[in-house]
Amino acid sequence: MYLENLSLVNFKNYSDLEVQFSSKINCFTGNNGVGKTNILDAIYYLSFCKSFLTSNDSLTVKHAQDLFVIQGNYQINGSTDLIYCGYELNKRKRFKRNKKEYEKLADHIGLIPLVLISPYDSNLIIGGSEERRRFVDGIISQFDREYLFELQRYNRVLMQRNFLLKQYGSFGYIDEEVLELYDEELSETGQHIFEKRKFFLSEIRSVFQKYFSHITSGTEEVALNYYSPLQEKDLKALLKESREKDKQVRYTTEGVHKDELELILDGYPIRKLGSQGQQKSYLVALKLAQFEYIYKLCGFKPILLLDDVFDKLDSQRVEQIIKLVAHNSFGQIFITDTNPARIGNVLKQIEGEYFHFHVENSQLQRIYEEV
Ligand SMILES: Nc1ncnc2c1ncn2[C@@H]1O[C@H](COP(=O)(O)OP(=O)(O)OP(=O)(O)O)[C@@H](O)[C@H]1O
Ligand SMILES: [Mg+2]
Secondary structure: OEEEEEEEEEEOOEEEEEEEOOOOEEEEEOOOOOOHHHHHHHHHHHHHOOOOOOOOHHHHEOOOOOEEEEEEEEEEOOEEEEEEEEEEOOOOOEEEEOOEEOOOHHHOOOOOOEEEEOHHHHHHHHOOHHHHHHHHHHHHHHHOHHHHHHHHHHHHHHHHHHHHHHHHHHHOOOOHHHHHHHHHHHHHHHHHHHHHHHHHHHHHHHHHHHHHHHHOOOOOOEEEEEEOHHHOOOHHHHHHHHHHHHHHHOOOOOOHHHOEEEEEEOOEEHHHHOOHHHHHHHHHHHHHHHHHHHHHHHOOOOEEEEEOOOOOOOHHHHHHHHHHHHOOOOOOEEEEEOOHHHHHHHHOOOOOOEEEEEEEOOEEEEEOOOO
16 A cells, blocks of 8 residues: 655645655655655645644645645555545535545544654653553554543543542542442453553564664663553452542542553663663654554555654664665655755665655655665
8 A cells, every 4th residue: 555646735835736656765855844744744644634743724724825635646455545635724624535525534544554753752752651551542542443432431430430539538428339330330441451452562562672673783672561550450459449548649549541651771761761862763663563563453554654763863773774664564655854865875775666855945856866
């Protein structure tokens, strides 16, 4: 599966753009602010029906215009699918596949799997534990609707339980029967969530290690540890034991909302001790593991977007990453970088096809490297 071409009308800095892509590697290089990331964002839109930079569609309409259109032709299993996304200010966003409009945007998500690695992902490494839970949950729920429903149910009951505990703080009385009902429901859904997270991590752990060792040429040791209160006891027992404490502190202290994904480099948390380049390498390996997981599940190689990934990485790691993703186990790739020479030099060494575009004045111009 790959994106053959993209057409943009009044999308961010692009008034009118038509571009043909390679089914393998596509690179966009140019100075800061010329619109490299915006191209990736348009491609992201066609997979997820939204921008990865803002949740406000009106910000993506070119200044002083009132609508944008993104269109792309995808090759999927030997046939061509035209995906259309149109948005007019103050109106609803419209999404079409082969000219037929979707009733719900959610029906489109999953058709064109995509993995993005961007500077904004650094929160996954340095942010709080909820960032890492969101990462894990986002991947599992994309292909497991039941998991998504259980997660929603868990969060809803957790909120209700916490509300009840807060009320106990104000009124000194709690309806134990209602608390019991909440505990039942939390235990049931929480236990499923725990099992699925555990399974997911066992699936990606060795793949992640393989990629990390490839990028770093095997010089550093990594571990991906999943911690959950449920590892020691089932949630029903935990909730029962912590009930008195919960009443005192007025919130639920045990459950899968306390799970943590610990990211370890050479025995220490990478969040605290890893250098910027090490953190970036870690992130890339994690996202490539995500790629492989999705590929295994849906049978298509997701489109891979690498936004500014090479910043802070040494030339050896850059080379390792490009060679890695150029390999056949990956599909179509889109890369942005400010440094055309850095990427151009590695590209001309690889065997597969690549298109290198120079971005300037809201135009794309193909560059042909001299071999
Ligand atoms: N709605 C919009 N209308 C017009 N221009 C916009 C709009 N939204 C963003 N831009 C412009 O897009 C540019 C930023 O584009 P983008 O983030 O793609 O740059 P970049 O090439 O990736 O830069 P960097 O190398 O710094 O990452 C800015 O100059 C900004 O003014
Ligand atoms: Mg950018």
